[in-house]
Amino acid sequence: xxxxxxxxxxxxxxxxxxxxxxxxxxxxxxxxxxxxxxxxxxxxxxxxxxxxxxxxxxxxxxxxxxxxxxxxxxxxxxxxxxxxxxxxxxxxxxxxxxxxxxxxxxxxxxxxxxxxxxxxxxxxxxxxxxxxxxxxxxxxxxxxxxxxxxxxxxxxxxxxxxxxxxxxxxxxxxxxxxxxxxxxxxxxxxxxxxxxxxxxxxxxxxxxxxxxxxxxxxxxxxxxxxxxxxxxxxxxxxxxxxxxxxxxxxxxxxxxxxxxxxxxxxxxxxxxxxxxxxxxxxxxxxxxxxxxxxxxxxxxxxxxxxxxxxxxxxxxxxxxxxxxxxxxxxxxxxxxxxxxxxxxxxxxxxxxxxxxxxxxxxxxxxxxxxxxxxxxxxxxxxxxxxxxxxxxxxxxxxxxxxxxxxxxxxxxxxxxxxxxxxxxxxxxxxxxxxxxxxxxxxxxxxxxxxxxxxxxxxxxxxxxxxxxxxxxxxxxxxxxxxxxxxxxxxxxxxxxxxxxxxxxxxxxxxxxxxxxxxxxxxxxxxxxxxxxxxxxxxxxxxxxxxxxxxxxx
Numbered sequence: 001x002x003x004x005x006x007x008x009x010x011x012x013x014x015x016x017x018x019x020x021x022x023x024x025x026x027x028x029x030x031x032x033x034x035x036x037x038x039x040x041x042x043x044x045x046x047x048x049x050x051x052x053x054x055x056x057x058x059x060x061x062x063x064x065x066x067x068x069x070x071x072x073x074x075x076x077x078x079x080x081x082x083x084x085x086x087x088x089x090x091x092x093x094x095x096x097x098x099x100x101x102x103x104x105x106x107x108x109x110x111x112x113x114x115x116x117x118x119x120x121x122x123x124x125x126x127x128x129x130x131x132x133x134x135x136x137x138x139x140x141x142x143x144x145x146x147x148x149x150x151x152x153x154x155x156x157x158x159x160x161x162x163x164x165x166x167x168x169x170x171x172x173x174x175x176x177x178x179x180x181x182x183x184x185x186x187x188x189x190x191x192x193x194x195x196x197x198x199x200x201x202x203x204x205x206x207x208x209x210x211x212x213x214x215x216x217x218x219x220x221x222x223x224x225x226x227x228x229x230x231x232x233x234x235x236x237x238x239x240x241x242x243x244x245x246x247x248x249x250x251x252x253x254x255x256x257x258x259x260x261x262x263x264x265x266x267x268x269x270x271x272x273x274x275x276x277x278x279x280x281x282x283x284x285x286x287x288x289x290x291x292x293x294x295x296x297x298x299x300x301x302x303x304x305x306x307x308x309x310x311x312x313x314x315x316x317x318x319x320x321x322x323x324x325x326x327x328x329x330x331x332x333x334x335x336x337x338x339x340x341x342x343x344x345x346x347x348x349x350x351x352x353x354x355x356x357x358x359x360x361x362x363x364x365x366x367x368x369x370x371x372x373x374x375x376x377x378x379x380x381x382x383x384x385x386x387x388x389x390x391x392x393x394x395x396x397x398x399x400x401x402x403x404x405x406x407x408x409x410x411x412x413x414x415x416x417x418x419x420x421x422x423x424x425x426x427x428x429x430x431x432x433x434x435x436x437x438x439x440x441x442x443x444x445x446x447x448x449x450x451x452x453x454x455x456x457x458x459x460x461x462x463x464x465x466x467x468x469x470x471x472x473x474x475x476x477x478x479x480x481x482x483x484x485x486x487x488x489x490x491x492x493x494x495x496x497x498x499x500x501x502x503x504x505x506x507x508x509x510x511x512x513x514x515x516x517x518x519x520x521x522x523x524x525x526x527x528x529x530x531x532x533x534x535x536x537x538x539x540x541x542x543x544x545x546x547x548x549x550x551x552x553x
Contacts, residue, residue, distance in 0.1 A: 006031045010049070014069045026061045029053060036092060039080045039141070040344040041438050045087035047074070054097045056178060059204055064176035066091050067500060074503045075198050077116065077143035081150060081467040082347050085197065085505045093202060095143060101125045102205070109210040110167070115145035115203045123334035130264065131210035135159040138339035145203040150467035151195045151418065154337065155244035155399035157237050157425055163194045164403070166413055170205035174496040178204060183412025192491040195415030197466050199506045200495050215267050215274065216242070216336030218259035222317045222324035228254045229358040237354070237400055246395035249365045250306040251313055252377060255395070259336060277329040281315040283340055292343055295436040298391070302442060305391035313394070344435040348450045349465040350457035351419045351426040354400060360429060360460055361396070367452060368392060382459070385452040390445050397430035416488040417481065419463040428465065429457070474510060
């Protein structure tokens with residue numbers, strides 16, 4: 001009996017084009033009936049076709065067929081962004097099976113990889129050769145292409161974006177042909193592709209410069225946030241190569257994590273030994289379950305939220321005031337950078353000038369805690385939204401990076417869409433709202449919290465992290481980025497004149513196209529599923545089946 005055709009549900013004309021292209025013997029690995037979900041399950045979509053190439057020729061063929069079929073093409077990796085950036089009802093390209101190390105030179109540190117390799121796979125390959133990535137974010141599940149395409153960063157004044165180590169790229173454009181680019185070859189294409197949010201083409205090959213393998217000797221200190229603010233400029237961010245902070249607005253306390261490199265030679269010689277910290281309450285299985293259940297209870301009784309945050313903070317770090325006992329560890333870099341993200345979450349992250357950090361946190365804290373003149377910690381927040389009846393989750397993650405410190409602009413590998421300020425370091429503020437058991441917190445509270453947070457970030461000269469949740473008009477991006485925005489849009493239009501790589505998210509934030517039914521939106525209760533046919537080149541249906549996600553109808 002003949003096997004069923006996996007593409008039988010496609011329109012006849014599409015099947016005919018695919019069949020015609022089969023004559024060249026290059027596989028077209030595609031299937032239908034695939035459901036795409038973001039890591040946090042904040043959004044889902046049903047692409048008409050899900051494609052997983054295993055070679056460059058297969059990537060080029062997929063792009064060529066999509067163009068012939070007049071389909072949009074969205075490239076996806078881990079889907080860790082909580083936004084609908086990776087959602088499409090048209091065709092989806094996943095590079096998980098296009099993930100080989102192509103070249104690795106331990107002497108120079110130059111490494112060339114296929115773009116679908118996940119960061120944990122890349123780190124393992126580098127470690128085996130005595131190398132490491134110079135900086136990482138808080139997770140290692142993203143593909144290298146996804147990490148650089150969304151502006152992933154760590155937390156250090158001595159490092160910028162993860163992409164600062166990239167020296168060359170290859171990108172398959174809408175015509176199905178692959179171009180090499182670097183600071184010397186097609187430099188504008190290179191700077192656009194370094195942070196393309198998937199709107200330019202398919203990044204297929206990445207060449208980066210690794211550093212000698214190292215471990216991280218780190219400590220964690222807990223204290224009142226006043227000490228944080230007092231030492232902001234001269235102490236906090238300069239005390240170690242890597243520094244990150246978690247700020248708890250209800251407790252007015254902060255957790256400060258600092259780390260410095262330990263050369264691999266010191267570990268090998270036994271001068272320094274690896275040791276892991278004791279498992280925290282939150283990282284234990286019991287603590288994980290307890291906190292998630294408490295967050296779930298707070299969905300129904302939001303006023304319990306400050307008490308829950310105080311209780312869990314105390315179990316993690318102690319209930320006493322003043323400086324708490326330090327927790328320390330020494331781990332390989334590819335472990336030391338990582339953070340337990342806990343539960344499904346909405347994340348709204350912006351970058352502001354570093355010097356404005358104390359003002360940002362003090363104003364946000366005064367607003368969240370509804371402080372009045374005479375209250376300890378009161379400042380005039382000037383946020384034009386009421387915080388009454390609003391309860392938020394902790395902590396606010398606080399990190400830094402500096403694109404300018406290593407002269408990325410001089411090297412020609414600073415992305416056009418880098419959100420770091422042009423004249424100094426960036427402070428990243430990350431406002432998280434958890435979704436216990438994949439259930440949203442109250443929509444009104446999250447909406448108002450993020451509206452207030454974004455108002456404050458704009459007031460302080462901020463720009464949003466591309467991978468996170470935000471509400472920004474294309475005109476704002478054009479104003480913020482100026483000539484860099486014009487350059488990116490010019491390169492994008494030249495590389496993809498018909499908009500093959502421009503999905504619903506890109507039309508909303510990059511192009512400003514109006515939705516099919518402007519203003520006609522509804523908020524879906526948990527059990528409902530809304531469908532929207534994508535315009536023009538789309539096929540299939542886009543599905544957003546989680547509570548309160550806003551979709552056109």
